Amino acid sequence: MKILVTCHARAPITRAVADEVASALHADVDLIIPRQTSNGVVGWLRSAYDTTFDRPTDVVAPARDLDAYDVIVIGSPALRGAVAGPVRTYIERQRVRLRTIALFTTCDDCTGERAVEQMMVLCKRAPLAQLVVRQSDLKSGQAKTDIAKFAQRIASRASRHVAA
Ligand SMILES: Cc1cc2nc3c(=O)[nH]c(=O)nc-3n(C[C@H](O)[C@H](O)[C@H](O)COP(=O)(O)O)c2cc1C
Numbered sequence: 001m002k003i004l005v006t007c008h009a010r011a012p013i014t015r016a017v018a019d020e021v022a023s024a025l026h027a028d029v030d031l032i033i034p035r036q037t038s039n040g041v042v043g044w045l046r047s048a049y050d051t052t053f054d055r056p057t058d059v060v061a062p063a064r065d066l067d068a069y070d071v072i073v074i075g076s077p078a079l080r081g082a083v084a085g086p087v088r089t090y091i092e093r094q095r096v097r098l099r100t101i102a103l104f105t106t107c108d109d110c111t112g113e114r115a116v117e118q119m120m121v122l123c124k125r126a127p128l129a130q131l132v133v134r135q136s137d138l139k140s141g142q143a144k145t146d147i148a149k150f151a152q153r154i155a156s157r158a159s160r161h162v163a164a
Contacts, residue, residue, distance in 0.1 A: 001158055003027035004064060007075035008084045010034065010043065014106045017133050017147060018075045021104070024151035027073070033060040034086045050085045057085035059093070066097035071128065071158045074098075078107035078115035078132075083122070091122040098123050100161055102154045104131040128161065129153035 005022040007014045009031035022029045035058035050057050066072060076087035083091075083105070091098065103119045105112040112132030120127060131150040137143040 001071070001155075002069045003071045003073065003154070003158070004030055004066070004069040005073040005075070006030045006032055006062070006090070008032050008034075008077065008086050010086075011075075011077045011084065011106075013133075013135075013138070014075045014077045014104075017104060017106055017143070018073075020144075020147050021073055021075075021151055021154075024148060025073075025155060028064060028069075030062055030064045032062075032086045032090045034058070035060055048079075055085065057089050059086045059089045062090075062094065066094055071100045071102060071154060072098055073102040073104070073154065074119060074123075075104045075106070076115060076119065078105045078112045081111035081114045083115045083118045087119070088122060091119065095123060098125070100158065101125065101127045102129045102131075102150070103127045104133065104150065106133045106135075108135050110134075128157040 003025045005018045005027045007018040018029060076084045101123055103116050105115040116130050116132060129150055131146060133143050
């Protein structure tokens with residue numbers, strides 16, 4: 001079973017969750033890289049501006065061959081209750097290759113669910129599993145348990161899905 005975990009490259013908390021999911025699943029990691037990459041405050045402001053005004057964000061083509069994977073796990077921070085622009089572009093461009101998916105978001109409060117639902121609509125399919133990781137869950141340690149359960153659900157449902 002080949003699993004790829006991918007997420008917004010410029011999203012440190014989401015990336016840390018992606019690394020944990022990948023480690024639990026022995027999966028490869030690939031990053032969604034915005035094409036206009038300014039570093040530091042300028043990059044942060046640009047990304048906030050793009051999100052605020054819902055501007056389409058160009059992304060670099062994936063480094064991995066998505067067709068080689070049985071499952072693709074996609075992660076995004078929730079920004080203003082929505083999926084991050086680069087992740088949206090990635091899904092729109094790669095949709096045909098995203099046959100079996102799992103989705104997660106990170107957020108400060110409860111809008112992570114909205115962003116996951118948006119990702120489902122963009123993917124045009126239901127995920128094997130979905131997860132919202134809140135800052136409070138990361139602080140309390142609850143996120144570790146949730147991430148482990150998320151990975152277990154992906155592994156067990158993926159093997160049934162591939163066998164079917
Ligand atoms: C521009 C911007 C908008 C955000 N909007 C939301 C939001 O609507 N709801 C929420 O719960 N968190 C929001 N957040 C917080 C992030 O979703 C949260 O901190 C996330 O874990 C950040 O992940 P990252 O470090 O991977 O980017 C926002 C953060 C930024 C920078």
